[in-house]
Amino acid sequence: MYKILIADDEQKIREVIREYAEYEGHEVFEAVDGMQAVEMAKEQDFDIIILDIMMPRLDGFSACKEIRKIKDTPIIMLSARSEEYDKLFGFEMGVDDYVVKPFSPKEVLARINAIIKRNRSAGEAAGETVKFEGLEINFTARDVIIDGEKANLTPKEYDLLFYLVKNKNIALTRNRLLEEVWGYDFFGDDRTIDTHIKMLRNNLGPYRKFIVTLRGMGYKFEV
Amino acid sequence: MYKILIADDEQKIREVIREYAEYEGHEVFEAVDGMQAVEMAKEQDFDIIILDIMMPRLDGFSACKEIRKIKDTPIIMLSARSEEYDKLFGFEMGVDDYVVKPFSPKEVLARINAIIKRNRSAGEAAGETVKFEGLEINFTARDVIIDGEKANLTPKEYDLLFYLVKNKNIALTRNRLLEEVWGYDFFGDDRTIDTHIKMLRNNLGPYRKFIVTLRGMGYKFEV
DNA sequence: GTTTAATATGACAAGTGTGTGACAAATCTG
DNA sequence: CAGATTTGTCACACACTTGTCATATTAAAC
DSSP, rough: OOOOEEEOOOHHHHHHHHHHHTTTEEEEEEESSSSHHHHHHHHHHOEEEEEESOOSSHHHHHHHHHHHHOOOOOOOEEEOOOOOOHHHHHTTTTTOOESSOOHHHHHHHHHHHHHHHTTTSOOOOOOEEEEEETTEEEETTTEEEEEEEEEEOHHHHHHHHHHHHHHHTTTTHHHHHHIIITTOOOOTHHHHHHHHHHHHHHHGGGGGGEEEEEEETEEEOOO | OOEEEOOOOOOHHHHHHHHHHHHHOOHHHEEESSSHHHHHHHHHHSSSEEESSSSSSSSHHHHHHHHHHOOOOOOOEESGGGGGGGOOOOOGOOOOEEEESSOHHHHHHHHHHHHHHHHHTTTOOOEEEEEEEEEETTTTTTEETTTOOOOOOHHHHHHHHHHHTTTTOOOHHHHHHHIIIOOOOOOOTTTTTHHHHHHHHHHHHGGGGGGGEEEETTEEEOO
């Protein structure tokens, strides 16, 4: 859960970001202009601050400059124009990222997450998650979520699935799978793979469709 | 060139978006209600889908939910009035962006471009695809696409086609094909090749023309 | 235009690869 | 150490693939 400050004079912009952010479990504060944003930033610690450039009383750049005097809070700028000099100017003042209007709320949230993740690199490991429809895979956490429910895979099933997914859309021979998933020192039967593919498929439920058989070759995770 | 689906019961809306989008070189498909949109989304892959919220038979949100079950196509929602922002809970269902009516077609197109660009950058792990007219061949994924539809080839057919294509515009003798595709230890009939060429040609549909017979010699993939 | 040789095609039987359930060996866990 | 889980092997069934052959069609040579 992050503490987010969004400063924009347009209510619509603030609201749409608030909705997205709150849905993701963050706490959102609003400021209607640069001056108010600076005041709020002085009073409390935010995880991230989003500033529109064009604001009454105090514009985004000036607000950024003010805030930087006292805090290192990551700042994202919203700009209506995409002119390059704006960007260069902004980065010199310690802006962490830019979003040019029109933007999608999803994009803003994605950038928020990216920046906070980047800045807290000292702390917890975030863990990369990939998602294919209702199938979510987190490599570092080593878990697989199917339609919201955690799947219960055996170690080999994890290994096999992870290797398939990391090489998605690539045709993998049985030999390659044996070498990479089982190890070069495995001297077993080819058909071992079939059995594990079978069990993996059973565990993936509707998403077994992603694992396609390449007759005479091996398998492929196809998206 | 993107493939765009616009679902709205108002013909005017569909038309104005179509005009702009086609002007930018995109391909536009129309649906008059949510139900039709879902059906179309199931049948083909769009680069983006635009859904009006208020539609007969199936509203935009429900349509979005349905589509999300099977596809990750980016979705933009159109809402009739800004008051509807209050009711917007679309982000729960993976809506990528909203546009509030009245909107300018230009704005919609700008958002389409922004979203597709963002989604494209996600980076697909797919090998290089070679394309000859409507015949696409991806060696690493080991698949062959004919006019947008995946072809279903047997192992030998893949091997044979891949060898021909990798040596395109080169005359290949039967002996060479036997050695390279079947293996040096194959002691069968020459004419076996003919049969496989036949089946390959049948599977390539209109693109059988690329495989030319060199009488008294062998075959060639000619482009 | 006829002959001759090579290729295309359809049918088919033998061969091969894969999905699956069962089971025993191996490994993990308390 | 016992019980549970995981893992590898096997055998069977079935569907698909493959090579061969006989016949039809086509192209080149005379």
